[in-house]
Amino acid sequence: MKKASIIMIIGSLLLLGLFKFPLWNIMLGAPQYPDPLGMNIYIDGIKGVSEFDLQNIDGLNHYIGMKTIPKADEMWEFSMFPKVIFGMALLGIIIGILGFLDKVSYKYFLGWFILMSVLGILGMYDFNNWLVDYGGNLDPHAIIKVTNPDGSPMSYKPPLIGFKKLLNFDVTSLPHTGGYLMFVGMSLTLVAFWLGRKISVKKTT
Amino acid sequence: MKNIITSSIAILVILIGFTSCNKGNNSGGKSGALASNVAERVYVAPGEYDSHYAFLSGGYSGNVTVYGLPSGRMFKEIPVFSQFPTSGYGYSEETKPMLNTSHGFIPWGDAHHPDISQSKGELDGRWLFINENNTPRIARLSLTTFETEEIIEVPNSAGNHSSSFVTENTEYVVAGTRFSVPIPQRDMPIKDYKGNFQGALSFISVAPETGNMDIKFQILMPGFNYDLSHPGRGKSHGWFFFTTYNTEEASTLLEVNASQNDKDFIAAINWKKIEDYVNNGGGTMMPANYAHNVYDEETHTATSTMKKEVRVVNPIDVPGAVYFIPTPKSPHGCDVDPSGEYIVGNGKLSANLTVHSFTKMLDAIEKEKFAGEAYGIPILNFEDVLAGVVEQPGLGPLHTEFDGKGYAYTTFFISSEVVKWKIGTWEVIDRKPTYYSVGHLTIPGGNSGKPQGKYMFAMNKITKDRYLPTGPEMEHSAQLYDISGDKMELLLDFPTHGEPHYAAAMEASIIKEQSQKIYKLADNKHPYAAKSDADTKVVREGKEVHIYLTTIRSHFSPDNIEGIKVGDKVYFHVTNLEQDFDVPHGFAVIGQNNSELLVMPGQTKTSVWEPKQVGVWPFYCTDFCSALHQEMQGYIRVSAANSDTPIKWSLGEDIE
Numbered sequence: 001m002k003k004a005s006i007i008m009i010i011g012s013l014l015l016l017g018l019f020k021f022p023l024w025n026i027m028l029g030a031p032q033y034p035d036p037l038g039m040n041i042y043i044d045g046i047k048g049v050s051e052f053d054l055q056n057i058d059g060l061n062h063y064i065g066m067k068t069i070p071k072a073d074e075m076w077e078f079s080m081f082p083k084v085i086f087g088m089a090l091l092g093i094i095i096g097i098l099g100f101l102d103k104v105s106y107k108y109f110l111g112w113f114i115l116m117s118v119l120g121i122l123g124m125y126d127f128n129n130w131l132v133d134y135g136g137n138l139d140p141h142a143i144i145k146v147t148n149p150d151g152s153p154m155s156y157k158p159p160l161i162g163f164k165k166l167l168n169f170d171v172t173s174l175p176h177t178g179g180y181l182m183f184v185g186m187s188l189t190l191v192a193f194w195l196g197r198k199i200s201v202k203k204t205t
Numbered sequence: 206m207k208n209i210i211t212s213s214i215a216i217l218v219i220l221i222g223f224t225s226c227n228k229g230n231n232s233g234g235k236s237g238a239l240a241s242n243v244a245e246r247v248y249v250a251p252g253e254y255d256s257h258y259a260f261l262s263g264g265y266s267g268n269v270t271v272y273g274l275p276s277g278r279m280f281k282e283i284p285v286f287s288q289f290p291t292s293g294y295g296y297s298e299e300t301k302p303m304l305n306t307s308h309g310f311i312p313w314g315d316a317h318h319p320d321i322s323q324s325k326g327e328l329d330g331r332w333l334f335i336n337e338n339n340t341p342r343i344a345r346l347s348l349t350t351f352e353t354e355e356i357i358e359v360p361n362s363a364g365n366h367s368s369s370f371v372t373e374n375t376e377y378v379v380a381g382t383r384f385s386v387p388i389p390q391r392d393m394p395i396k397d398y399k400g401n402f403q404g405a406l407s408f409i410s411v412a413p414e415t416g417n418m419d420i421k422f423q424i425l426m427p428g429f430n431y432d433l434s435h436p437g438r439g440k441s442h443g444w445f446f447f448t449t450y451n452t453e454e455a456s457t458l459l460e461v462n463a464s465q466n467d468k469d470f471i472a473a474i475n476w477k478k479i480e481d482y483v484n485n486g487g488g489t490m491m492p493a494n495y496a497h498n499v500y501d502e503e504t505h506t507a508t509s510t511m512k513k514e515v516r517v518v519n520p521i522d523v524p525g526a527v528y529f530i531p532t533p534k535s536p537h538g539c540d541v542d543p544s545g546e547y548i549v550g551n552g553k554l555s556a557n558l559t560v561h562s563f564t565k566m567l568d569a570i571e572k573e574k575f576a577g578e579a580y581g582i583p584i585l586n587f588e589d590v591l592a593g594v595v596e597q598p599g600l601g602p603l604h605t606e607f608d609g610k611g612y613a614y615t616t617f618f619i620s621s622e623v624v625k626w627k628i629g630t631w632e633v634i635d636r637k638p639t640y641y642s643v644g645h646l647t648i649p650g651g652n653s654g655k656p657q658g659k660y661m662f663a664m665n666k667i668t669k670d671r672y673l674p675t676g677p678e679m680e681h682s683a684q685l686y687d688i689s690g691d692k693m694e695l696l697l698d699f700p701t702h703g704e705p706h707y708a709a710a711m712e713a714s715i716i717k718e719q720s721q722k723i724y725k726l727a728d729n730k731h732p733y734a735a736k737s738d739a740d741t742k743v744v745r746e747g748k749e750v751h752i753y754l755t756t757i758r759s760h761f762s763p764d765n766i767e768g769i770k771v772g773d774k775v776y777f778h779v780t781n782l783e784q785d786f787d788v789p790h791g792f793a794v795i796g797q798n799n800s801e802l803l804v805m806p807g808q809t810k811t812s813v814w815e816p817k818q819v820g821v822w823p824f825y826c827t828d829f830c831s832a833l834h835q836e837m838q839g840y841i842r843v844s845a846a847n848s849d850t851p852i853k854w855s856l857g858e859d860i861e
Contacts, residue, residue, distance in 0.1 A: 034252075035786075052723070052784035059758060059785070063832065143833065 001106065004196035005099035007188050008109050012092025014185030018043050018085050021178035024127075025049070026158050028057065029170045040176060043081040045072030065142025066156060067134060077126060088116055092189060099196065106196025113189045120186075128160050246687065247697045249276040257649050257660065258713050260319045260333050261683070263287075264704030267314035269335060269346065274649070274660050274710065275685060277699030285344045285353045286314020286337045288800070294353075296800035298776070298811035299731075300500070302509035306340050306358050307494045315339040318369055318433075318707040321348070322411070326373040326438050326654030330715035332416050334369040334378045341365030343380050343409055345416050349721045350502065357418045358495035360515050361388045361405040361425075367434040367447050367539075370652060371411070377476065378418065379436075380407040381447050385428035385454075388517075389491070398456035402428035405517075406447060408476055417499070422483045422516045424527070426472065427580040428454050430463070433538055433604075438654045439545030441563045443477035446548050448532070448539040452579070464554060468587065469536055470529040470579075471550050473566060478526040479518055488518040503730040505809050521581035528570060529579055531587040532559055538604035542613065542628055543654050547592055551602035551615065558602050558615060560631065562592035593631040598624045603644060604707075606651040608658030608688055616643040616663060623663055623686070625693055637693045639684055641665030648688070649710035657712055661688045664705040671698055681705055722786040724807030731809035733778035738762045743854045750775045750852070756790035756804065757782040758831040760856070761824070764839030768852035771816055771845060777802075777824075780809040791827025794841065801827045816843040 022040035027049070029036035037057050038049030046069055048054040058068045072078045092112050098104040135157030146154040146167070156166050159173045175183070249255050255273030263270055267287030271280045288295030288304070295304050295312055304311055314337040322332040332354075333346040341362035345355040359365055359380045367381030385402040387393055393401065403425045410421040429449040437444035452469045455462030482488065493515040500507040520527040532550035536559075540549045548561040569575075569589040576586045601619030608614070612634065615624050621642050625635040644666040649657040662685045670679050681704050685697040726736055735741045735753040741762050744751045750773050755762045769775055779792045783806040793801040794814050802810045816822065826837035844850040 056785045059783075 001102065001196055001199050002100055004106060004109070004192045004199065005096045007195065008099060008112075008192035009093050009096035011185040011188030011192060012089050012096060012112075014181045014188065015085055015089040015092070017181035017185075018178040019082070021181065022047075022176040023179045023182070024173065025176040026171065026173045028166075029172075030168050036170075039069065042178070043085055044078050046070065061156075063142070063144045064146070064156060065139030065144075067137070067139075075130075077130075081123070084119060088112075088119065092116075096192075099192075106193055106200055109189055109193035109196060113186060113193065116186055116189070120182075124160065131157050131160065134158075243694070243696050247275040247277065247685065249273065249278070254713060254717070256713055257657075257710055258716050259647065259649075259662070259708050259710035260321070261664070261701055261705040261708040262316045262319050262335060263702055264317065264706050265315055266703030267316050267337070268703065269316065269319060269333065270702045270705075271351065272699070272701075273713075274662070275696060277683070277685060277697050279702065281351060282702060283346060283351055283353065285335060285346065286311075286316055286342065286356070288312040290800040291803065293800045293802040293810060293812065296812070297802055298813060299504075299506040299809075302507040303353060303356055303498045303500060305496045305498055305509035306342070307360070307496060307511070308340060311340050313339075314342065316344075316703075316706075317366060319709040320370050320378070320652055321709045321711055322375040322416070323371055323373050323653055324375070326442075328650055328653050328655075328711045328715075329375075330711060330719070332375075332411075333709060334371060336365045336368035336380060338365050338383070341380060341382070343369045343378055343418065345378075345411075345418060347416075347502075348716050349719050351720070352500070354500045354502070355416070355418055356496075356498045357409060357420065358497070359405075359407050359409075359420065360493040360495040361386070361403075361423055361491075361517070362407060364430075367406075367431045370435055372436045372445070372476075373438045373442050373654060375411050375413075377408045377410055377421070379434055379445060380409060381431040381434050382406070383430050383432060385426075385430065388425060395456050398428060399454040400428070402454070404429055404431050406431060406445075406472075406474065408445075408479075418497075420495075420512075420515055422479060422488055422518050424474065424479065424518050424520055426520060426527075427582070429470070431472070432536070435539050435541045435548075435652065437541055437545050437563065438543065441541065441545035441548075443475060444563075445474045445476050446539050446541060447472040447474065448536040448550055450535040450537075464535055466534075468531040468533045469552075470584070471532045471536065471539060471548060471561065472582075473528045473530055473548075475526045479523050482523045482526070483516060483518065487522065488516045490514045491517045502724070503728055505724070505729065505731045525570070527582050528566070529582055529584045530561055530566065530590050531576070531584065532561070533557070538602070538615075540605040540607075540613075542607050543609050543656055545654075547628060549605045549613065549615070551605060553601055553603060553618070555602070556597055556600070558595035558598055558605075558626075558631075560592045560594065560628075561590045565592065566590045593629075595624075595626050595631045595633065598626060598633050599636070604646055606646055606648040606661065607656050608648055608661070609650070609656035610658055612658075612688075614646060614648065614661055614688070614693075616646045618642055618644065618666065623661070623693065625688075635692045637686065637695060639663050639665065640671060640698075641669075641682055641684070642667040645705075645707040647708040647710050649712060652709070659687070659689050660710075661686045661693070662708070662710075664701065664708060666704070672700065683708075723784055724805055726780075726782060726784060726807040729780070729807055729809060731778070731780070733776070733811060734780045734809040735778070736780065737782070738856070741854070741856075743768070743852050745852050748773055752777050752854075754779045754792075755782050756780070756792070756826065756837075758788065759826075759833035759837045761826070761837065761839045762856045763854035765842075765853075765855045765858075766839070767842040767844075767854070768850045769816060769841055769843045770848060770850070771819060771843060773816065775814045775816065775841075776811055777814060778809060778811045779804050781806050783807070788830060789828050790830050790837070792824065793827045794824035795822045803828055816841075819843055819845055 024041040027038040136155040257274035259272040269283045284294035319335040341359035362382040363386045364383030366383035385404040388403045406424045430451040432448045434447040451463035498509045533555040534552040536550040537553045538551040575583040599617035599620040605615040646663045680700045687694040781804040
């Protein structure tokens with residue numbers, strides 16, 4: 001159980017990587033952009049991959065009537081997410097320490113994982129909603145209007161995850177370092193649960 | 206069916222047999238089948254990079270052109286000594302001071318010999334220097350922005366030809382005069398040239414961090430013509446060598462009168478000795494008047510300062526600093542090998558190539574074996590200094606470069622060829638026709654201790670062209686050779702711009718990595734910059750009107766301007782708000798008497814417009830900038846001189 005608890009603590013600590021590394025990354029490449037434009041999504045705001053990428057993405061997007069990329073203070077998420085992540089990391093560490101001291105059972109590890117997964121799914125859902133709004137809620141006075149074959153206005157929603165072609169841009173959306181650290185951390189808490197269960201089963205038999 | 210297949214195979218086999226034969230014939234069986242695919246070796250596929258940068262002087266264009274090797278593609282023309290309507294260089298208010306001289310504003314120059322800065326004898330890719338021959342000047346270009354950053358005029362000089370070569374740590378760039386003149390200039394009979402004219406060899410110091418140039422001293426030499434020069438390097442670092450002609454000191458019909466002496470001189474200058482002398486207060490300050498023009502990258506503006514004196518040194522006041530090495534016959538090129546031991550003096554009227562030894566020179570100096578003196582300067586014995594002679598290599602030798610592998614390559618103008626010979630044995634290894642009358646040649650890293658001897662290109666003087674004809678006037682040409690093997694191989698003819706005298710070239714890596722893409726708007730300290738639309742305004746100051754204008758895809762702000770009057774002097778200060786690579790905006794207004802502007806991202810440039818007619822006149826963006834480039838336009842209303850139309854400006858006011 002001690003080993004499992006240490007893994008639980010390490011797993012929770014990995015969440016803190018999100019305060020340094022971006023959670024997600026979206027790259028926009030096109031033949032006329034040999035150096036692709038890109039944005040890194042952090043839990044507390046969006047930054048360009050290169051210094052002027054956001055300004056240049058906004059410059060391009062204004063032709064099709066997209067809103068500018070939100071600043072940190074324009075979305076409640078960017079003030080809420082850091083609190084949630086910090087809270088969950090702290091909770092995980094406390095559960096781990098309590099497990100180490102045999103004050104709580106390994107089942108709390110799973111409980112933490114389920115809670116984190118639910119929050120994560122909610123976060124993804126929220127992120128997707130934002131992408132839908134960002135890519136589809138266009139200025140009716142937009143200079144360039146492109147319609148789908150059925151006549152409906154084209155949406156420029158980037159993919160939630162993976163690759164999509166938007167006009168002549170290749171858009172790739174993938175987790176970034178902070179995101180991977182979080183996934184690894186969450187997996188470790190699952191490992192901690194499994195290890196804790198194994199030891200506990202061994203003890204009882 | 207089977208028969209068809211069999212016969213097809215048979216035909217194929219025969220065809221392959223034929224093509225193989227042809228291949229063998231084409232390459233002459235010299236260097237194998239791989240060596241014959243010349244096209245492949247100069248082909249740089251779309252999206253791929255050339256391996257080398259080459260900077261060619263434009264001669265009478267006054268500019269520098271940037272080429273890629275091995276493709277021979279021209280990437281850019283950098284304006285230096287000549288006005289350039291493409292970008293507004295020399296027309297915009299900020300760049301006009303760059304072309305200021307003691308003779309006033311000079312819109313043209315004759316650019317000859319570019320040279321790349323060095324550290325420890327190797328090319329460092331920081332700056333490119335180039336001389337202007339007609340109104341003696343030296344320019345420094347940044348190889349980060351590929352813009353001219355500084356131009357210094359050289360007083361007491363005329364025909365600034367034996368320039369602009371740098372020492373192995375870029376301590377100095379030299380500016381040697383081709384024509385000797387009265388110093389100081391005065392009204393005197395030309396026939397009294399002999400003994401009364403002097404030649405100034407200027408040593409211009411280069412500040413290690415900024416590159417800023419300053420004339421440290423001038424050596425006032427006898428009245429010969431100082432043709433070309435090269436720095437010593439390695440063991441001869443601290444010396445500089447200049448070829449001379451017209452040691453006869455004739456002033457008329459020089460093609461005959463300056464070709465009488467069997468030998469002219471190479472002047473060997475121990476600049477370290479003179480530097481010490483000067484650092485200890487030696488030399489005299491002499492009244493002078495010359496322009497020093499510096500472009501500031503943060504204000505995007507050049508300033509021109511007139512300097513009023515220059516330090517001159519009489520060579521006989523510094524014993525042991527200057528010697529003459531006799532060299533046959535009217536030598537032109539003066540080239541020092543990478544080790545610094547050999548000094549090649551190509552007598553252009555001599556049938557042989559003369560190579561001097563630096564070690565022998567020092568030895569002769571130490572033993573004081575002198576053949577005499579000229580104006581107090583010791584003349585060494587030809588035989589004492591001679592390292593060797595390349596016998597009868599061709600006619601009209603001009604310039605020599607080195608590959609760093611023990612070979613030298615010399616151009617021959619009259620016999621129109623490049624000859625490869627071995628240093629030390631002086632034997633001719635290979636020769637290749639150039640099809641044109643060849644002038645200079647360049648090996649990347651040629652003027653350094655470490656030549657990058659894969660390619661060599663020859664620049665041609667007289668072009669009975671090998672391209673589609675273009676009337677009596679055509680561009681000159683260059684020819685690229687592969688020199689990595691034993692034999693030189695002609696790979697490519699490519700046209701050049703202007704008359705390329707010389708070129709500096711180097712591997713692309715350092716320059717490519719440091720190349721700047723935009724100017725940061727935040728760093729823009731131009732006094733008339735408008736860094737956002739909120740800063741735009743129109744200000745009247747008497748008869749002057751200053752318009753603070755911004756550009757961004759795809760509009761000007763403001764785009765409607767009123768209150769201008771006939772007789773006003775209108776300054777359009779255009780700031781490009783973009784921060785994206787390769788999104789310049791242009792600016793032109795109808796009836797402009799100078800040029801358009803091309804404003805790079807983050808930059809501010811100013812154009813003056815003096816409206817002479819009442820009306821509503823358009824201005825527009827001259828550089829296709831976006832899908833709505835054609836919409837990027839505005840109007841300026843010009844009222845009568847005595848009208849009272851108020852100053853007014855707007856953008857987007859009539860939008861619902």
